[in-house]
Amino acid sequence: MKIKKHHLILLALCLLALPATLGSVSLQDGQAILTELDRLSTLEGKDLSALMTMISEDPDTGIEKTKVLQFRSDDEDKFLMLIQEPTVKKGQGYLMIDDNLWFYDPESRKFSHTSMKDQFNQSDANNSDFNSSSMADDYKVVSIEEGKLGNYSVNILELEAVNNEVTYPKRKIWVTAGSVNLQIKSEDYSASGRLMRTSYYPSYTTSDDKYIATKMIFVDELIEGKKTTITISDISFKDIPDSVFTKSYVERVNK
Amino acid sequence: MELLKIAYRNVSRQKRRSNLLALAIAFGVMMIILVNSLTQGLVRTTEENFSSALGGHIYLTGEVLLESGKVTNQIADTQVLDAVLPQFTGYIAESQKRTTISGTYIFHSKTTNGNLYGVNWEEEKTLMDTFAVLEGSLDRIGEERAIVIPQETAEDLGVALNEEILVSFTTITGQANVGEFTIVAIVKDTLGLGFTASYANIGYVNDLVGLEAEEYQSYNLVLNDISQIHSITKLIEDAILQQGALLKPEPDESDSIMPMGGMAGAMFSTAEEEVWQGTRFNVGNLNDYMDAVDQIVAILNGVSLGVFFIMLLITMVGLMNTFRMIIIERTREIGTMRAIGMLKRDVSQLFLLEGLILGLRGVLFGVAAELIIGTIIRLISFTDGSRFAMILNQGHIAVPIVPSNIMMITAIIVMITLIAVWFPARKAARLLPSDALRS
Numbered sequence: 001m002k003i004k005k006h007h008l009i010l011l012a013l014c015l016l017a018l019p020a021t022l023g024s025v026s027l028q029d030g031q032a033i034l035t036e037l038d039r040l041s042t043l044e045g046k047d048l049s050a051l052m053t054m055i056s057e058d059p060d061t062g063i064e065k066t067k068v069l070q071f072r073s074d075d076e077d078k079f080l081m082l083i084q085e086p087t088v089k090k091g092q093g094y095l096m097i098d099d100n101l102w103f104y105d106p107e108s109r110k111f112s113h114t115s116m117k118d119q120f121n122q123s124d125a126n127n128s129d130f131n132s133s134s135m136a137d138d139y140k141v142v143s144i145e146e147g148k149l150g151n152y153s154v155n156i157l158e159l160e161a162v163n164n165e166v167t168y169p170k171r172k173i174w175v176t177a178g179s180v181n182l183q184i185k186s187e188d189y190s191a192s193g194r195l196m197r198t199s200y201y202p203s204y205t206t207s208d209d210k211y212i213a214t215k216m217i218f219v220d221e222l223i224e225g226k227k228t229t230i231t232i233s234d235i236s237f238k239d240i241p242d243s244v245f246t247k248s249y250v251e252r253v254n255k
Numbered sequence: 256m257e258l259l260k261i262a263y264r265n266v267s268r269q270k271r272r273s274n275l276l277a278l279a280i281a282f283g284v285m286m287i288i289l290v291n292s293l294t295q296g297l298v299r300t301t302e303e304n305f306s307s308a309l310g311g312h313i314y315l316t317g318e319v320l321l322e323s324g325k326v327t328n329q330i331a332d333t334q335v336l337d338a339v340l341p342q343f344t345g346y347i348a349e350s351q352k353r354t355t356i357s358g359t360y361i362f363h364s365k366t367t368n369g370n371l372y373g374v375n376w377e378e379e380k381t382l383m384d385t386f387a388v389l390e391g392s393l394d395r396i397g398e399e400r401a402i403v404i405p406q407e408t409a410e411d412l413g414v415a416l417n418e419e420i421l422v423s424f425t426t427i428t429g430q431a432n433v434g435e436f437t438i439v440a441i442v443k444d445t446l447g448l449g450f451t452a453s454y455a456n457i458g459y460v461n462d463l464v465g466l467e468a469e470e471y472q473s474y475n476l477v478l479n480d481i482s483q484i485h486s487i488t489k490l491i492e493d494a495i496l497q498q499g500a501l502l503k504p505e506p507d508e509s510d511s512i513m514p515m516g517g518m519a520g521a522m523f524s525t526a527e528e529e530v531w532q533g534t535r536f537n538v539g540n541l542n543d544y545m546d547a548v549d550q551i552v553a554i555l556n557g558v559s560l561g562v563f564f565i566m567l568l569i570t571m572v573g574l575m576n577t578f579r580m581i582i583i584e585r586t587r588e589i590g591t592m593r594a595i596g597m598l599k600r601d602v603s604q605l606f607l608l609e610g611l612i613l614g615l616r617g618v619l620f621g622v623a624a625e626l627i628i629g630t631i632i633r634l635i636s637f638t639d640g641s642r643f644a645m646i647l648n649q650g651h652i653a654v655p656i657v658p659s660n661i662m663m664i665t666a667i668i669v670m671i672t673l674i675a676v677w678f679p680a681r682k683a684a685r686l687l688p689s690d691a692l693r694s
Contacts, residue, residue: 059364117429164323164428191432192463196423222421222433224364 030141030157036181040211042132047240048072048212050232052081056123059225066121070232071240074132078245081130082253083121091254094120094127097245101127104247106254111247117167124197124218124228126167135159135173138166146177149185153177168196182211195221207237258601262608266616269581273613276577280617280672283566284664285624290559291660292629294552296653297646301548302481304646305541307385308452310351310372311475312484312541313491317534318503327427328472332500332534336474339494346487349477351379354460354470356434358424360404360412360453367411369451371402371422371434373460373471382454391416391440396456402436404453405444414438426465434463481541488540495536503537567671574610574675582606582683589683590691603684610676611669618665629654 052068067085072078081094091106094114102111116128139159147156152174159171170189176182182204188197200217212235220226243249266273306312317330330336340350354373359366374382376396383393386403395401402420414420415438422434436455444451458468466472478484492502542549582589589602637650646652 167431169430191430194433222361
């Protein structure tokens with residue numbers, strides 16, 4: 001078949017247009033983005049104390065405000081959350097030491113084992129949302145593309161879990177492109193592929209080269225009208241004594 | 256026979272006193288028979304309700320240790336049970352393979368929690384027969400995503416037939432998952448315990464929780480004779496061990512969590528590291544859930560026994576004093592009888608027979624009163640969903656008639672009566688005719 005000249009020009013134009021649709025990021029870049037996200041959110045050499053204000057909106061129970069003191073030591077892989085308000089829940093605590101997460105009930109004065117995958121305080125946040133990120137270990141990137149989210153240029157990554165440690169087997173995350181990769185949105189999917197939760201991270205604070213989300217919005221995609229907004233304030237990076245991350249400390253503060 | 260006639264005539268002479276005495280005995284008899292019947296009814300009804308709710312009398316579940324160290328609830332080595340259970344065919348009325356989800360039902364903004372049982376509809380004909388269908392039909396249960404929900408769940412969610420609901424739960428390895436189901440039937444709550452459960456196709460449920468098609472989480476057995484529950488459980492355990500499979504050791508009190516028997520969701524163990532391959536089986540039975548009821552029944556029986564003995568004591572003392580009075584009143588009569596030739600033995604037997612007649616009359620009154628009161632209690636109807644559903648038999652309190660109880664109590668009353676009357680009767684027999692006539 002004789003190829004006409006204008007066919008060749010047309011083909012060249014098509015080939016030039018392709019890179020814009022294929023994107024300039026690869027799966028390896030995606031995995032590197034996950035590693036960078038983990039690095040930016042993991043506090044090395046410093047601890048975190050903060051006050052977390054959680055507003056949960058539930059069509060059944062209405063609006064509930066919870067205040068939680070958060071202590072985190074990523075170097076030791078420990079965290080402690082102590083509920084301060086409302087009064088009826090004051091003293092309840094979540095203590096993580098290594099891979100064990102304990103819930104403390106001041107009424108019964110007993111610790112019970114719980115899971116990082118469980119919901120925190122019946123909200124749309126999970127216990128794992130308050131720990132340091134380990135997405136590079138837990139997920140693999142199955143697709144990546146460039147896009148826009150509002151005014152931000154982002155990379156949109158589709159992730160699949162590589163182990164059973166995570167709550168959501170599939171996720172889609174929006175990460176800011178450019179010099180700093182920050183996760184600003186994520187969609188969390190069930191094993192059957194149903195969208196279960198959409199999370200937004202509209203603001204961050206920074207210390208050295210570490211970033212802590214100061215506002216998180218979790219929208220339940222299964223239950224209409226249910227969402228949780230978390231605001232983090234009074235942030236401190238001072239060292240926290242090891243004795244804080246112990247069961248005896250949790251019991252002592254409740255006496 | 257003559258003595259019996261005379262004794263009966265003597266008892267009938269003092270109607271008021273005899274009836275009052277018989278009523279006192281009757282009250283004690285009625286109370287003890289009623290309490291015994293109630294406790295027996297409580298035990299039987301609770302056993303039946305639990306059996307219905309839990310899907311049988313004996314429950315076989317399993318644990319599998321994953322490479323990650325987590326333990327999941329599932330029976331992966333189905334060939335073990337396929338080899339073991341045919342040995343017990345003669346004892347088993349019915350068997351059911353189930354996979355269970357404990358999750359949240361969601362319909363738009365409404366939620367409710369409950370259990371969802373994955374069942375093999377072709378094998379669970381009895382279950383289908385127990386459904387009281389309020390809306391829809393069981394003809395569509397073969398559809399992959401069909402679900403049969405109880406009325407309470409439908410009302411909580413505000414759903415109607417053919418609508419789609421979501422069930423949010425965690426898989427056996429702890430991942431979040433959501434099932435989408437279409438309501439094909441709404442039924443009256445089948446469990447009768449205030450618990451709600453829905454039913455769906457086990458194939459789809461297995462797929463959702465992360466099991467293979469042929470796997471399941473529990474194998475429930477309904478026995479022909481519930482009294483053999485303990486012995487059959489032991490035999491099944493031995494048979495499993497003979498197949499070279501493992502049994503789960505008895506739980507250690509130091510374990511900080513209770514295992515979620517047969518439910519989807521990873522189970523975390525804080526005990527020392529145990530390693531095994533394949534499925535580790537656990538054979539539980541209804542008695543595991545009846546401890547609380549057994550304790551209540553033991554307390555009730557203890558209390559009623561105590562009350563019964565006190566009443567017997569009172570009855571015995573009352574009878575003794577009453578017959579002392581009778582003998583004092585009838586001293587001249589005794590003297591006359593002795594004077595005309597009645598032997599001491601006959602005098603003694605006469606009073607014993609009078610006591611026996613009073614005792615039997617009391618038992619008769621007591622049994623009749625218990626039957627009447629028991630019937631009235633059985634007629635009381637409690638509304639559906641009552642908090643007492645566990646101890647009710649289709650909304651009614653069970654008060655069974657237990658002939659052996661009645662016979663035993665009759666024998667005890669007869670014995671007590673004879674003992675109580677023996678002393679006065681002996682005294683009466685020893686009276687000298689001359690002294691008796693002079694009094």
